[in-house]
Each structure stands twice: as C-alpha cells, then as structure tokens.
Amino acid sequence: QGVDGLANVTSGLADGDMILRVNGQPSVSYRGEIETQDTMGVSDEAIARVKAIAPPGVTVGEGYETKVQKEGFAQAVQALLISIVVVYLVLVITFRSFVHPFSILFSLPLAIIGAAVALWLTGRVVGLPALVGLMMLVGIVVTNAIVLIDRVQANRKKRNMDAEEALVEGGRTRLRPILMTAVATILALTPLALGLTEGALIAAELATVVIGGLFTSTLLTLFIVPVMYKTLDPLTSFGRSQAKQAEAVPPDQR
Secondary structure, eight states: OOOTTEEEEEETTTTTTOOEEETTEEEOOEEEEEOSSOHHHHHHHHHHHHHHHSOTTOOOOOOHHHHHHHHHHHHHHHHHHHHHHHHHHHHHHHHTOSSHHHHHHTHHHHHHHHHHHHHHHHTOOOOHHHHHHHHHHHHHHHHHHHHHHHHHHHHHHHSOOOHHHHHHHHHHHHHHHHHHHHHHHHHHHHHHHTTOSTTHHHHHHHHHHHHHHHHHHHHHHHHHHHHHHHHHGGGSHHHHHHHHHHHHSOGGGO
C-alpha cells in the first residue's frame, strides 16, 4: 500500500491464511491494479517496498505478468540495437565505405533526444510502443540523411566538387524533399498522438516518439550530418585523394 499508481492491493493471506507453494517453497502472492502507464516503474517500487519489510531469508520477485513484460522490453531494446547494426551494414554496402555511414547514423542520437523530450512534455513513459517507435525512427531518420549524403557523393564523384561545395549544393537541393517527408509524417501521426483515433491509448506513445524524434532530427540533420561528413571525410580514400589533387593545383589556379 502507498505506492503511487497502485490500487486495491491484496495478498494470498487475505482469505483464510491461504499460502501458495512455488517450486516447493511456501509463498505469498500480492496483487494490485496499476493505474499508470509506468507499469514497470510501479512494479519495481512495489517489490522494493516488500523487500524492505521482508524477514531475512525471504525471496521477493515479480509475478508472471511483470516478468513477461520485462523480458519483452529487454527483447525490444535488443531488436533496436540489431536494427541499427543492420542499417549500418546496408549503408556500408550502398556507399562502399565504412566511414560515411557513421555520419548518417549520427542523426540517430538527435532523434532519440527529440523522442525523449516529446515523452517528457506529454507525460508519457518509455514502454514497448515507444521502443517500436524508436525502431521506426531508425528507418525514417536514416532515410532523410541518405537523401542528403547520396546527393553529396554524386556531386563529388560526377561533378568533381570538393566536400564543402558538395555539401552546400546537396543541402540546398535536398532541403525540400526532406522537409516534405518529415512534415507529411508528423501530420499523419498527430491524430494518433493526440488520442483522436481508436487504439490511441497504446499507440499514442509510438506516435509521440516518432513525431518528437523526427522533428529534432530533421532540423539538426541539415547541420550536424554535414559537419560530421566533412570531419570524417579525410579518413576515406576518396577524400584523401581529392585533397592531394587540390594541393597539387597552384594557388593562382584554384
């Protein structure tokens, strides 16, 4: 009793001193109704309260439903990390470089920051729907960065532009499609985030994460990704060869 977000707490001792057995050991079960979205936070606090008053030698753990929920959360985090690795490998194959995919993936932290701020502003928690939203962001945000970097690479290899010139032209050319994609996605998910559609109770977290992450990543990708691209460019063979060619040109002919 007394845990915020937990109501109607009962135990197996409430009716006739009933004692269960788990793996042959005498056990007592506690149940309650969770009245908040932060289900795992409430469960952890309740377990901590029981451990604080339990006699020595008593084992305290979560029930089946809470255990399954925690396992699902851990698996979702693992799937998120795997999706990032898979995206990186695809980018390596596409751009034939191990370096420039990092400049594209650098847009992901920007998306995570926006998603966290959006959840905080709306008072929502990081649940399974939010993690699914983060996995969606991996694809959406990376796509915007790919649109920009692909144009930059084409400028350098086909038009023989240097890195800075290619970035400026690429940002100017790709600004409109990037903004159109972001705005269309945000507007499409807004009714879901506001709870105006069926199933919004669960999917609102997902929509909130995608909107927040896409908003910040779109604004900052056009600045951070070009900076990272130019910073990492000297590490690539193409960047080094282009720099040597520029140095070989006399100053009066540049």
